[in-house]
Amino acid sequence: MYDPKSPKAEEFISHEEILKTLDYAEQNKNNVELIDQIITKARELKGLTHREASVLLACDIPEKINELYDLAEEIKKKFYGTRIVMFAPLYLSNYCVNGCTYCPYHLKNKHIARKKLTQEELAREVIALQDMGHKRLALEAGEDPVNNPIEYILECIDTIYSIKHKNGAIRRVNVNIAATTVENYRKLKAAGIGTYILFQETYHKESYESLHPTGPKHDYAYHTEAMDRAMEGGIDDVGIGVLFGLERYKYEFAGLLMHAEHLEAVHGVGPHTISVPRIKSADDIDPNAFSNGIDDETFAKLCALIRVCVPYTGMIVSTRESQSVREKVIRLGVSQISGGSRTSVGGYEEEVRPTDTEQFDVSDQRTLDEVVHWLMDLGYIPSFCTACYREGRTGDRFMSLCKSGQIQNCCQPNALMTLKEYLMDYASEETRKVGEALIAAELNNIPKEKVRQICEDHLEKIEAGIRDFRF
Numbered sequence: 001m002y003d004p005k006s007p008k009a010e011e012f013i014s015h016e017e018i019l020k021t022l023d024y025a026e027q028n029k030n031n032v033e034l035i036d037q038i039i040t041k042a043r044e045l046k047g048l049t050h051r052e053a054s055v056l057l058a059c060d061i062p063e064k065i066n067e068l069y070d071l072a073e074e075i076k077k078k079f080y081g082t083r084i085v086m087f088a089p090l091y092l093s094n095y096c097v098n099g100c101t102y103c104p105y106h107l108k109n110k111h112i113a114r115k116k117l118t119q120e121e122l123a124r125e126v127i128a129l130q131d132m133g134h135k136r137l138a139l140e141a142g143e144d145p146v147n148n149p150i151e152y153i154l155e156c157i158d159t160i161y162s163i164k165h166k167n168g169a170i171r172r173v174n175v176n177i178a179a180t181t182v183e184n185y186r187k188l189k190a191a192g193i194g195t196y197i198l199f200q201e202t203y204h205k206e207s208y209e210s211l212h213p214t215g216p217k218h219d220y221a222y223h224t225e226a227m228d229r230a231m232e233g234g235i236d237d238v239g240i241g242v243l244f245g246l247e248r249y250k251y252e253f254a255g256l257l258m259h260a261e262h263l264e265a266v267h268g269v270g271p272h273t274i275s276v277p278r279i280k281s282a283d284d285i286d287p288n289a290f291s292n293g294i295d296d297e298t299f300a301k302l303c304a305l306i307r308v309c310v311p312y313t314g315m316i317v318s319t320r321e322s323q324s325v326r327e328k329v330i331r332l333g334v335s336q337i338s339g340g341s342r343t344s345v346g347g348y349e350e351e352v353r354p355t356d357t358e359q360f361d362v363s364d365q366r367t368l369d370e371v372v373h374w375l376m377d378l379g380y381i382p383s384f385c386t387a388c389y390r391e392g393r394t395g396d397r398f399m400s401l402c403k404s405g406q407i408q409n410c411c412q413p414n415a416l417m418t419l420k421e422y423l424m425d426y427a428s429e430e431t432r433k434v435g436e437a438l439i440a441a442e443l444n445n446i447p448k449e450k451v452r453q454i455c456e457d458h459l460e461k462i463e464a465g466i467r468d469f470r471f
């Protein structure tokens, strides 16, 4: 039976409720009166339920889809302005005991090189990332209790935070590791992580079990209930996502929103971020072997809908997507992107992108400087801000600041100050020129006069060599 407050995966992600939702959506996909009501509700920025959202997803009336896109853009501008937060993935180890059929790190892949960074190798990776200008990382590691135990992950986090190279520093470490125990989540929290990220892959239990035939990840309930354990362990910023292409996207979309509703109902705070990866080719993985792939237009519609349904949740798109797809979905709601990514273990310290241990083929292969320049040319402010969790603005405290709009007084100046640091320390001359002009113009968009003055003062100090100011 469907119950968003239940602690049981099969009750808060109820298969029957999803089927009923899809049926309801199909029946109402041309019900213009209902669609208008849903869009009107979405305009109030209170979000939409999985049923309402599924009707919009099923609807293919061109004018209504255009209205949806316009609204997504409007909401994006209202809450996120033109800022785009930058991050990079850092692969620690590709040892894995699971049998995921869509990932080249699965246990049965005997020809892929297996690698786990030593602390010395990790330090070199971190220095390479700092030298690019990154401040925010997402750690990635396969599940392997022998090679990658929690102690190894914790040691890596310590190493990363301890490295101060020139003006560089990694200021926020998000962690994407396998579902684990409350006790281990407590340890991650104590180590100072930002967001704990875990993709559901698919919400469809039967498909989940066949896509994960072996290893601890086979346990659907343990995996699906991981965010509840993370929150019990004190991590109040969690990032969810599905891997689009594994199951029917309408099913996944309803499940994703039900998961967000569950977290809100039980813990009083929804997901901090939602990621929208699509299956890509890699080593022994052929995306064409999966019959549920979605085209770029459907992908864009999903991004717009997520923006409209959960206006306060950050949305992440990685370098799995091409430059042109990223350009489109940034406009429709994506708030965080990776840049200059290498998806292999130890890839950053190599001059030429290594592909032997890549988890997926990178579509957007530009350097971070190129991505930063491109964003600014499009009118966006690349932001290296990591302020919130360092200021204790997490979980419901963060959400209430978001909902009241007060966070804007932090995001805009923080974006300008961290961009200024990037320009001073890492940018090419051309990028610096464009960035300085952008900062001068965007200072006027800081809503509070007092905050603007402090920001201007900090910008001067950054010019003089002082670093790490934040609101």
Ligand code: SF4
Pocket: 096, 097, 098, 099, 100, 103, 104, 105, 106, 107, 141, 142, 143, 178, 217
């Ligand atoms: S998706 Fe994660 S758990 Fe599955 S094989 Fe890849 S690294 Fe291992």
Ligand code: SF4
Pocket: 085, 383, 385, 386, 387, 388, 389, 407, 410, 411, 412, 414
């Ligand atoms: S101030 Fe907080 S919400 Fe805004 S960009 Fe920085 S970390 Fe994100």
